[in-house]
Amino acid sequence: MTVTTPAGFTAAGVPAGLKASGGKDVALVVNQGPAFDSATVFTSNRCKANPVLWSQEVVKDGVVRAVFLNSGGANCYTGPDGFQTTHAVAERVASHLGIGAIDVVVCSTGLIGLTNPREQVLAGVDTAYAALSADGGGDAAEAIMTTDSVSKQVVVEGAGWSVGGIAKGAGMLAPQLATMLVVLTTDAVVPATQLDTALRAATRVSFDRLDSDGCMSTNDTVTVMASGASGITPTPEDFTAALTQACTDLAMQLLQDAEGADHEIAITVLNAASEDDAVEVGRSVARSNLFKAAVFGNDPNWGRVLASIGTTQAAFDPADLDVAMNGVWVCRTSTPAADPATVDLTGREVAVTIDLKAGSERATVWTNDLTHAYVHENSAYSS
Amino acid sequence: MTVTTPAGFTAAGVPAGLKASGGKDVALVVNQGPAFDSATVFTSNRCKANPVLWSQEVVKDGVVRAVFLNSGGANCYTGPDGFQTTHAVAERVASHLGIGAIDVVVCSTGLIGLTNPREQVLAGVDTAYAALSADGGGDAAEAIMTTDSVSKQVVVEGAGWSVGGIAKGAGMLAPQLATMLVVLTTDAVVPATQLDTALRAATRVSFDRLDSDGCMSTNDTVTVMASGASGITPTPEDFTAALTQACTDLAMQLLQDAEGADHEIAITVLNAASEDDAVEVGRSVARSNLFKAAVFGNDPNWGRVLASIGTTQAAFDPADLDVAMNGVWVCRTSTPAADPATVDLTGREVAVTIDLKAGSERATVWTNDLTHAYVHENSAYSS
Numbered sequence: 001m002t003v004t005t006p007a008g009f010t011a012a013g014v015p016a017g018l019k020a021s022g023g024k025d026v027a028l029v030v031n032q033g034p035a036f037d038s039a040t041v042f043t044s045n046r047c048k049a050n051p052v053l054w055s056q057e058v059v060k061d062g063v064v065r066a067v068f069l070n071s072g073g074a075n076c077y078t079g080p081d082g083f084q085t086t087h088a089v090a091e092r093v094a095s096h097l098g099i100g101a102i103d104v105v106v107c108s109t110g111l112i113g114l115t116n117p118r119e120q121v122l123a124g125v126d127t128a129y130a131a132l133s134a135d136g137g138g139d140a141a142e143a144i145m146t147t148d149s150v151s152k153q154v155v156v157e158g159a160g161w162s163v164g165g166i167a168k169g170a171g172m173l174a175p176q177l178a179t180m181l182v183v184l185t186t187d188a189v190v191p192a193t194q195l196d197t198a199l200r201a202a203t204r205v206s207f208d209r210l211d212s213d214g215c216m217s218t219n220d221t222v223t224v225m226a227s228g229a230s231g232i233t234p235t236p237e238d239f240t241a242a243l244t245q246a247c248t249d250l251a252m253q254l255l256q257d258a259e260g261a262d263h264e265i266a267i268t269v270l271n272a273a274s275e276d277d278a279v280e281v282g283r284s285v286a287r288s289n290l291f292k293a294a295v296f297g298n299d300p301n302w303g304r305v306l307a308s309i310g311t312t313q314a315a316f317d318p319a320d321l322d323v324a325m326n327g328v329w330v331c332r333t334s335t336p337a338a339d340p341a342t343v344d345l346t347g348r349e350v351a352v353t354i355d356l357k358a359g360s361e362r363a364t365v366w367t368n369d370l371t372h373a374y375v376h377e378n379s380a381y382s383s
Numbered sequence: 384m385t386v387t388t389p390a391g392f393t394a395a396g397v398p399a400g401l402k403a404s405g406g407k408d409v410a411l412v413v414n415q416g417p418a419f420d421s422a423t424v425f426t427s428n429r430c431k432a433n434p435v436l437w438s439q440e441v442v443k444d445g446v447v448r449a450v451f452l453n454s455g456g457a458n459c460y461t462g463p464d465g466f467q468t469t470h471a472v473a474e475r476v477a478s479h480l481g482i483g484a485i486d487v488v489v490c491s492t493g494l495i496g497l498t499n500p501r502e503q504v505l506a507g508v509d510t511a512y513a514a515l516s517a518d519g520g521g522d523a524a525e526a527i528m529t530t531d532s533v534s535k536q537v538v539v540e541g542a543g544w545s546v547g548g549i550a551k552g553a554g555m556l557a558p559q560l561a562t563m564l565v566v567l568t569t570d571a572v573v574p575a576t577q578l579d580t581a582l583r584a585a586t587r588v589s590f591d592r593l594d595s596d597g598c599m600s601t602n603d604t605v606t607v608m609a610s611g612a613s614g615i616t617p618t619p620e621d622f623t624a625a626l627t628q629a630c631t632d633l634a635m636q637l638l639q640d641a642e643g644a645d646h647e648i649a650i651t652v653l654n655a656a657s658e659d660d661a662v663e664v665g666r667s668v669a670r671s672n673l674f675k676a677a678v679f680g681n682d683p684n685w686g687r688v689l690a691s692i693g694t695t696q697a698a699f700d701p702a703d704l705d706v707a708m709n710g711v712w713v714c715r716t717s718t719p720a721a722d723p724a725t726v727d728l729t730g731r732e733v734a735v736t737i738d739l740k741a742g743s744e745r746a747t748v749w750t751n752d753l754t755h756a757y758v759h760e761n762s763a764y765s766s
Contacts, residue, residue, distance in 0.1 A: 047693030047701045047717070077689055079702075079718035112686035113719050216694050289672070289753075290761050297762025303495035306460055310430030311599050318430045319462075334430070335462035336496050370672075370762075372755050378673050379680025379753075 002137030002153040005164040006187035008032045008227025012131035013143030016124025018072025018116060024143035026124035027069045029166075029183050030097065030132060035228030038064035039196035040105065041203050043220035049076030050083040051106040052219060054090065058105050059223070062192025065103040067183050067223050068093050068128070069144050070121060071168070076112040076218045085118045092122050096129040107181045107221045109146055109168060141166035144181055147377065152253040156246045161188035161230040163242045167250040169257075180207060180217065182250060184224035184243065189233040192226075198240040199224050206247035209279065209365045210255055211286040222247075255366050256348075260373030263295050265350045266366055273359035277314035281354060282365030284308040292370035295350055300325040300343035305352060306334060315358040322355040385520030385536040388547040389570035391415045391610025395514035396526030399507025401455025401499060407526035408455045409507035412549075412566050413480065413515060414448050418611030421447035422579035423488065424586050426603035432459030433466040434489040435602060437473065441488050442606070445575025448482050450566050450606050451511070452490040452527050453504060454551070459495040459601045468501045475505050479512040490564045490604045492529055492551060524549035527564055530760065535636040539625045544571035544613040546625045550633040552640075563590060563600065563637060567607035567629060572616040575609075581623040582607050589630035592662065592748045593638055594669040605630075638749050639731075643756030646678050648733045649749055656742035660697035664737060665748030667691040675753035678733055683708040683726035688735060689717060698741040705738035 004011045011029045018025040031038075040059040042052050058064065068089055075082045090104040108116065131139070141151035145168050152167040169180035190198070203222055224243065234242075255264050267285050272278035285291055288308040294301035302323045310318060323331040328343045330336070350369075368374075387394045394412045401408040414421075423442040425435050441447065451472055458465045469491070473484040491499065514522070524534035528551050535550040552563035573581070586605055607626065617625075638647050650668050655661035668674055671691040677684035685706045693701060706714040711726045713719070733752075751757075 045690060045693040046695075047689045047704075077686055077714065077717050077719070079716065112690070113714075216690065218690050218693065289757075293758050293761035296758065299762065303460055306430045307428060307495070307599065307601050310428040310601065312429075321430075331460070331496075333462070334460050336460070370758055372758050374672075375676050375679065375753055375755050375758055378676035379682065 001155040002141060003029055003164045003166045003183055003185050004134055004137035005155045006162045006185045006227065008187050008229030009185045010132040010134055011136035011140040012128045012133065013136065013139030014124065014127045014131050016127060017120050018070055024139060025070055025072045026128050027140035027143040028066060028093065028128040028132060029140055030066045031225045031227050033227055035189060035226055036063045036065050037190055037192040037195050037226040038062060038223060039192060039199040040221060040223040041199060043217055045216045045218050047218055049074050049108060049219040050078060050086045051075055051108045052221060053083060054086045055105045055221060058102055063103050064105050064223060064225055065099050066093055066097060067105045067107065068125065069107040069181055070116065070124065071109050071144050071146050073108060073110040073114050073116040074112045074219050075108040075116050078115045082115050085116055085121060088118060089121055089125060092125040105223050107219065109144065109181055109219055112218060137164065137166060144168040147259055149257055152250055154246050154249045156242045158188060158234055158238060158242050160232045161186060161234060163246045165246050165250055167254060169254045180220045180254060182222040184246060186224065186226045187228065187230040188226060188239055189228040189231065190226040190239055194236055195224055195226055198236065198243050201240050202244040202247040205244060206251040210251050211283055211365055211367050255368065258368040259377045260371045261368035262371050263348055263350050263369040264366065265295055265352060265368060266364055267352045268362065268364045269354045269356060270362050271359055272356045272361045273315035275361045275363050278361050278363035279365060280312045281309055281314050281356065282363055284312045285352065286365050286367035289370055292367065295345060296369040296371045298345040300330055300340040300345060302331045305354065306331065309354065314356065316356040320357055324353040326351055384538040385524060386412055386547045386549045386566055386568050387517055387520035388538045389545045389568045389610065391570050391612030392568045393515040393517050394519035394523040395511045395516065396519065396522030397507065397510045397514050399510060400503050401453055407522060408453055409511050410452045410523035410526040411476065411511040411515060412450045412523055414608045414610050416610055418572060418609055419446045419448050420573055420575040420578050420609040421445060421606060422575060422582040423604060423606040424582060426600055428599045428601050430601055432457050432491060432602040433461060433469045434458055434491045435604060436466060437469045438488045438604060441485055446486050447488050447606060447608055448486040449476055449480060450488045450490065451476050451508065452564055453499065453507065454492050454527050454529050456491060456493040456497050456499040457495045457602050458491040458499050461498045465498050468499055468504060471501060472504055472508060475508040488606050490602065492527065492564055492602055495601060520547065520549060527551040530642055532640055535633055537629050537632045539629045541571060541617055541621060541625050543615045544569060544617060546629045548629050548633055550637060552637045563603045565605040565633060569607065569609045570613040571609060571622055572611040572614065573609040573622055577619055578607055578609055581619065581626050584623050585627040585630040588627060589634040593634050594666055594748055594750050638751065641751040642760045643754045644751035645754050646731055646733050646752040647749065648678055648735060648751060649747055650735045651745065651747045652737045652739060653745050654742055655739045655744045656698035658744045658746055661744050661746035662748060663695045664692055664697050664739065665746055667695045668735065669748050669750035672753055675750065678728060679752040679754045681728040683713055683723040683728060685714045688737065689714065692737065697739065699739040703740055707736040709734055
C-alpha cells in the first residue's frame with residue numbers, strides 16, 4: 001500500500017549518515033517502465049532550493065525515470081557548490097540505472113543553509129541503488145521523514161491499475177505547497193500532458209489548500225510517474241479522480257501530523273461568488289494566529305473569524321455573514337446567534353463553516369491550531 | 384505630557400462598570416477650540432465595528448469636537464442595536480457640550496460580539512463629562528486600556544505649540560492599523576485638509592508598519608484634533624514631522640507592550656526598488672510564525688527570513704540576498720556567511736537587516752516574537 005504498489009516501480013530507503021540519529025535518510029524511487037511519463041509541481045517560493053532548481057530542468061520534457069530524495073539537509077541557500085552536489089547525485093543515480101541524469105528528479109529536506117556532504121550523499125546513492133526492490137516503498141517513506149512522527153503512504157485502486165504515493169511534511173504546510181515532498185506512481189497508461197493536467201487538478205484541491213502555519217517552503221516537490229505497466233488506459237476523469245483521492249489522503253495525513261498541533265481545522269466557505277473567493281476567505285481564517293490560538297483554548301471565537309474575513313477582497317456583505325463551529329451557527333447576519341457555550345471543541349477535528357451568501361461556489365481550506373508545542377518545536381529547531 | 388498638554392483640550396477617564404475589574408473604562412477628550420479641525424484614519428478591515436461605522440460619517444466634514452472612548456466591549460458584530468448604542472452615546476456627549484452629535488467620534492474596544500449595556504455607557508458619559516479637566520489626559524489613557532499592561536501617552540513640542548496623544552493596543556497589531564485606539568491633539572493652527580495629509584503621512588510610517596501578529600482589528604481609529612489655541616501656524620513640514628514623531632513614539636510603546644512578547648523585532652529592508660517593495664518584504668518576514676518562533680528561541684534563523692522574502696513579488700535576485708541579524712551578516716549572496724553563533728539575541732531588541740540590492744528605497748516594519756505567553760494569552764482570552 002505504498003509507492004511501489006503500482007506495477008513497474010522499485011524503491012529503497014537506507015541510512016547514509018545525514019541524520020544525526022543514524023536513521024534512514026536517503027530514498028530512491030525508480031520507474032522500470034515500459035513508459036516514463038511524468039508531471040511535477042514545485043513550490044511557488046521564489047527562493048528555491050538547489051534540488052528544485054535542478055529538477056525544474058529535469059521535468060520539462062515530461063520524462064522522469066527516477067526520483068532521489070534525502071532528508072537531513074535541504075541543500076537550500078548553499079550556492080553553486082550545493083547545486084553541484086545535486087547535479088552529482090543525479091549523475092550517480094543515472095550511471096547506476098544506465099539512463100541520463102536529465103531524467104532524475106532530486107529532492108532534499110531538512111535544515112536550510114547547510115551543505116550536504118557530497119561524498120556521503122553519493123555513497124548513499126550507491127547503497128540505495130543496491131537496496132532497490134519492489135517492496136521498498138515503506139523504507140523510502142521512512143527515509144524522507146524529518147520532524148514527521150509517522151510515515152505517510154497511500155494507494156488508490158483503479159480498474160486494473162492503481163495510484164501509489166509517499167509523502168513527508170510536518171510544518172511550513174502552506175499555500176501552493178508546504179515543506180513537503182511527495183512521490184506518486186501509477187501503472188496506468190497516462191501521457192505526460194494528461195498527467196500534468198491531472199496533477200494540477202489534484203494538488204489544487206488538496207496540498208494547495210493545506211495551510212498549517214502560513215509559511216511556504218523552499219523545497220516542495222510533488223512528482224508523479226506513470227509506468228504504463230498495467231497496459232490499461234483509464235479515462236482522464238477516472239485517473240484524475242484517483243490521483244485527487246491519493247493527494248487528498250496524503251494531505252490529510254500531513255495535516256494530522258503537523259508540528260505541535262492539537263486540532264485539525266477544516267474551514268469550509270459556502271455560497272461564495274467564486275471558488276477563488278472561497279479559497280481566499282478560508283485561507284485568511286487559516287492564517288489568523290488569534291483564531292488558531294482560540295481553537296487551541298477550545299474557545300469558539302467567531303468574532304476572530306469575522307475579523308479575518310474582513311481582511312479579504314471577496315464578495316460579501318459585512319453585515320450579513322453566518323458562521324458555524326462544529327455545526328452550531330454561533331453567528332447569523334454578523335451578530336451573535338446560538339450560544340457559543342454549546343460548541344464542543346475538545347475533539348481533534350474542528351469544522352468551521354462560513355456562509356458568504358454571495359453566490360454558489362465553495363471550498364475547504366485546512367489548518368491547525370496554534371499551540372504551545374508549535375512554539376516550542378519551532379523555537380528549539382536549530383538553524 | 385499627554386493628550387491634554389496642548390492648549391484647548393480637556394479630558395477625563397472614569398469607571399462606568401463596563402470592566403469586570405471596576406477600573407476606569409470610559410474616556411472623553413474634548414476640543415475647547417477656538418478651531419475644531421480634525422482628521423481620522425480607520426481600520427481597513429471590511430468588517431467594521433459599530434463605532435467605526437458611526438465615526439466614518441462624523442469625520443467627513445473635517446470637524447470633530449469630542450472623542451468618546453470605552454473599553455470593556457468593542458460593540459462589534461452587535462447589529463443595529465449596537466449601532467443605536469453608539470448613536471445614543473454621541474447624542475449624550477453632544478447634549479452635555481451643546482454641540483451636534485455629528486461632531487462626536489466614538490471608539491470602543493474590548494471583546495467583540497458583545498453589546499455594551501446602553502444605560503451603563505450613557506451613565507458613563509455623564510460621569511466623564513462631570514470629570515473633564517485640563518489635566519485629565521492620564522485618566523483617559525488609563526480608561527482605554529484592555530490587555531495593555533501600561534498606558535501610552537506622548538507629547539512632542541513644537542515652537543510655541545505641541546502635539547499630544549494617548550493610545551491603547553496590545554494585540555492584533557497589524558497592517559493598516561491594529562486593535563488600536565489613538566487620540567492626538569494639537570494647539571497649532573492646522574486646517575483639516577492639511578491635518579489629513581499630515582496624519583496619513585504619519586500613520587503610513589508608524590502604526591501601519593507595526594505588524595505584531597498579522598491580525599487586523601475591526602475597531603481601529605486614529606483621530607487628531609487641532610484647537611488652534613496657540614495661535615501659531617507651523618509649516619506643514621514642521622507639523623508633519625512632529626505628528627510623525629508622536630505617532631512613532633506611540634507605535635513603539637504599543638510594540639513594547641504587545642501581548643506575550645519577549646522581543647521587539649525591527650525588520651529593515653535596504654536597497655529596494657520601491658518603498659512598497661521594502662514594506663512588502665518586511666511584512667512577509669514579520670508574518671512568518673516560523674521566524675518569530677525562532678527569535679523567541681534566540682535562534683538567528685536567517686533561512687526562514689529568505690524563505691519569507693521568496694513569497695513576495697518584490698524585485699530581487701533570489702541568489703543574491705544579504706541578511707544581517709543584530710549587525711552580523713549571517714547571509715551573503717543567499718549563502719551562509721558569518722557564523723550565526725556570534726549573533727546575540729538575548730536582549731529584547733532584535734534588528735534584522737535585509738539588502739535586496741535592487742534599488743535605493745528602504746523601510747522598517749516592526750513585529751514581535753511568537754511566544755508561549757502569546758499562545759496562552761490568546762487561547763485563554765474568552766470569546
